[in-house]
Amino acid sequence: MNLAYRDLRHNLGRFLLTCFGLSLLLGVVLSMIGIYRGLVEDALTLVRSPAVDVWVVESGTRGPFAESSRIPGDTREAIARLQGVIAAGSVNYQSVETLHQGAKRRLYVVGYEPGRPGGPDRVVSGRTIGRSHYEMVADRRAGFAVGDRVPLGRNTFTVVGLTDGQVASGGDPAIFITLLDSQELQFELAPPAARREIARGNGGGTTDTVNAVIARVSPNASPESVTLAAQRWKHLAAMTQAEQEIVLTQSVVERARKQIGLFTAILLVVSAVIIALILYTMTMDKIREIATLKLIGAPDRTIIGLIMQQALAMGMIGFGFGALLITAVKDFFPRRVVLQPEDGLALAAAVLLVCILSSGLGVRLALKVDPATALGG
Amino acid sequence: MADPAPQSPLVHIRNVSKHFGEGETRVDALRNVSIEVYPGQVVALLGPSGSGKTTLLNVIGCILEPSSGWVKLDNEIVYDGRWLRSDLRRLRLEKIGFIFQFHNLLPFLNSIDNVAVVLNLAGYDAEEAKRRAGELLDYLEVGHRKDAMPAKLSGGEAQRVAIARALANRPRIILADEPTAALDSQRAGIVMDLLRKVAAEQQAAILAVTHDEKIFNRFDHIFHLRDGRLET
Ligand SMILES: Nc1ncnc2c1ncn2[C@@H]1O[C@H](COP(=O)(O)OP(=O)(O)OP(=O)(O)O)[C@@H](O)[C@H]1O
Ligand SMILES: [Mg+2]
Numbered sequence: 001m002n003l004a005y006r007d008l009r010h011n012l013g014r015f016l017l018t019c020f021g022l023s024l025l026l027g028v029v030l031s032m033i034g035i036y037r038g039l040v041e042d043a044l045t046l047v048r049s050p051a052v053d054v055w056v057v058e059s060g061t062r063g064p065f066a067e068s069s070r071i072p073g074d075t076r077e078a079i080a081r082l083q084g085v086i087a088a089g090s091v092n093y094q095s096v097e098t099l100h101q102g103a104k105r106r107l108y109v110v111g112y113e114p115g116r117p118g119g120p121d122r123v124v125s126g127r128t129i130g131r132s133h134y135e136m137v138a139d140r141r142a143g144f145a146v147g148d149r150v151p152l153g154r155n156t157f158t159v160v161g162l163t164d165g166q167v168a169s170g171g172d173p174a175i176f177i178t179l180l181d182s183q184e185l186q187f188e189l190a191p192p193a194a195r196r197e198i199a200r201g202n203g204g205g206t207t208d209t210v211n212a213v214i215a216r217v218s219p220n221a222s223p224e225s226v227t228l229a230a231q232r233w234k235h236l237a238a239m240t241q242a243e244q245e246i247v248l249t250q251s252v253v254e255r256a257r258k259q260i261g262l263f264t265a266i267l268l269v270v271s272a273v274i275i276a277l278i279l280y281t282m283t284m285d286k287i288r289e290i291a292t293l294k295l296i297g298a299p300d301r302t303i304i305g306l307i308m309q310q311a312l313a314m315g316m317i318g319f320g321f322g323a324l325l326i327t328a329v330k331d332f333f334p335r336r337v338v339l340q341p342e343d344g345l346a347l348a349a350a351v352l353l354v355c356i357l358s359s360g361l362g363v364r365l366a367l368k369v370d371p372a373t374a375l376g377g
Numbered sequence: 378m379a380d381p382a383p384q385s386p387l388v389h390i391r392n393v394s395k396h397f398g399e400g401e402t403r404v405d406a407l408r409n410v411s412i413e414v415y416p417g418q419v420v421a422l423l424g425p426s427g428s429g430k431t432t433l434l435n436v437i438g439c440i441l442e443p444s445s446g447w448v449k450l451d452n453e454i455v456y457d458g459r460w461l462r463s464d465l466r467r468l469r470l471e472k473i474g475f476i477f478q479f480h481n482l483l484p485f486l487n488s489i490d491n492v493a494v495v496l497n498l499a500g501y502d503a504e505e506a507k508r509r510a511g512e513l514l515d516y517l518e519v520g521h522r523k524d525a526m527p528a529k530l531s532g533g534e535a536q537r538v539a540i541a542r543a544l545a546n547r548p549r550i551i552l553a554d555e556p557t558a559a560l561d562s563q564r565a566g567i568v569m570d571l572l573r574k575v576a577a578e579q580q581a582a583i584l585a586v587t588h589d590e591k592i593f594n595r596f597d598h599i600f601h602l603r604d605g606r607l608e609t
Pocket of ligand 2: 430431432554
């Protein structure tokens with residue numbers, strides 16, 4: 001007969017309540033890990049969605065996400081002519097605010113040239129942009145529907161299609177418009193003084209600038225050779241897709257990543273302490289029974305088994321509940337929560353380890369129990 | 378009634394003393410106690426509260442280490458200035474049955490499993506353990522309560538389940554601390570007759586602490602303790 005199970009069944013309500021409390025805690029740990037993963041993933045979506053190999057930006061910058069970058073509008077043609085480049089496109093990125101149905105929305109505007117790299121990678125409803133002006137494809141998270149009309153700057157755009165999961169590193173939903181529209185929008189939203197300069201044609205100012213040019217490289221050529229070639233123009237800098245991703249994860253989201261990473265670590269430590277305390281009190285409550293078992297001749301193995309099995313049962317049930325709970329509510333979070341099986345497994349392993357280690361505390365206590373305790377009143 | 382026993386004693390202790398604490402707080406619970414109990418004997422331990430009865434049982438049961446003297450159980454010296462057996466729990470499981478002053482059933486097991494658990498520990502398979510446990514409960518007339526949890530048993534029922542547990546592994550030595558205190562005189566008599574029967578059938582030695590004058594006549598010998606000393 002399994003004493004661990006029989007004891008738990010006898011105090012089932014209390015045990016389940018403890019498991020439930022633990023599952024809430026582990027659920028929080030798991031969601032924190034998911035938020036952390038979501039943050040990194042969000043930061044990379046817009047960099048990955050055009051599926052390109054090379055980013056060409058203003059010289060001396062690591063744009064267009066980490067720093068602002070401005071290059072002449074004709075750069076794309078020059079890049080497209082480089083050896084190994086099979087497609088190139090100009091892109092603009094810009095944060096804007098707009099009013100929709102009485103609520104302020106922050107949006108991340110992506111300007112691209114239809115037919116070239118840089119547009120939405122997958123439109124889940126509606127269509128892509130078909131006209132050169134005043135159409136937009138918006139991410140679902142923006143809360144727009146196909147056919148909605150949304151004011152941006154001085155113009156009103158019609159939503160023609162929706163994407164899913166396209167967000168900027170800050171979590172703002174992305175919308176896609178044509179490059180021409182985005183250039184106009186950047187001009188309208190620039191500070192008045194700068195705008196006057198540009199309108200006068202002074203200070204080298206022109207509206208025909210873009211933030212970056214992205215290029216796809218033929219499988220037979222290396223992205224590095226293209227970046228080298230692009231860098232020969234003194235006003236340009238270039239980096240490969242891999243370098244761009246590193247810039248984003250290391251500089252743009254680094255603080256947030258560390259913040260959440262540290263918090264997750266603290267939560268793990270807190271959980272470990274709480275699990276240890278629970279297991280210790282669970283053993284304390286059983287001292288008399290343990291003494292009785294020793295008195296009737298139960299070996300240490302039986303007593304250690306009793307404590308360890310209960311610890312593992314509590315850890316596993318608590319983790320299972322917690323994982324279910326988070327899976328059920330993760331889509332209600334305002335930002336992406338990414339639950340990866342390997343993270344779940346790692347946490348499960350950590351919980352198991354903590355359970356085993358902290359039941360050691362209980363076991364130590366149990367082994368010290370004097371069998372004579374069972375005789376006292 | 379004491380039978381002249383030709384065999385060697387099952388319980389044999391010599392000059393056992395036990396004190397708790399030192400100096401001001403020192404309590405001499407046992408002073409130079411020597412006892413022999415032979416197979417088939419049922420002996421009583423009598424004495425006022427605090428005279429050392431429970432202490433003596435604990436020493437014989439290898440739960441308390443004596444301060445001096447030696448202890449021999451079933452022809453094996455187990456204590457002589459130190460414990461000579463490394464595994465006292467195994468010794469208890471194999472040779473000693475305890476009936477406690479407070480019944481000490483495991484609260485999370487029903488009656489039958491409280492008895493069966495000892496048999497499981499002793500290596501019986503689950504089915505055999507249950508069968509024997511059931512028989513013992515029937516024998517002690519608590520068979521009808523075999524599925525009840527300890528918290529639902531009356532004091533007398535719980536005590537009889539505890540006695541069944543003490544007898545389960547057919548121990549040669551049974552130590553009982555006021556086994557009949559929770560029972561009415563009729564049931565107390567039944568329990569004592571039962572212990573006598575076990576002693577006779579299994580050639581066991583039974584030591585029972587009792588205050589119960591109604592059952593004095595059922596013992597082969599009575600040891601009187603006073604202030605930790607044996608009176609004869
Ligand atoms: N663990 C202990 N620490 C200190 N003193 C103890 C301890 N156990 C028993 N004593 C003392 O030893 C003496 C004998 O105690 P014991 O329990 O053997 O008495 P008893 O004869 O069983 O009494 P009762 O009839 O009340 O059960 C008492 O004075 C008691 O206070
Ligand atoms: Mg006592």
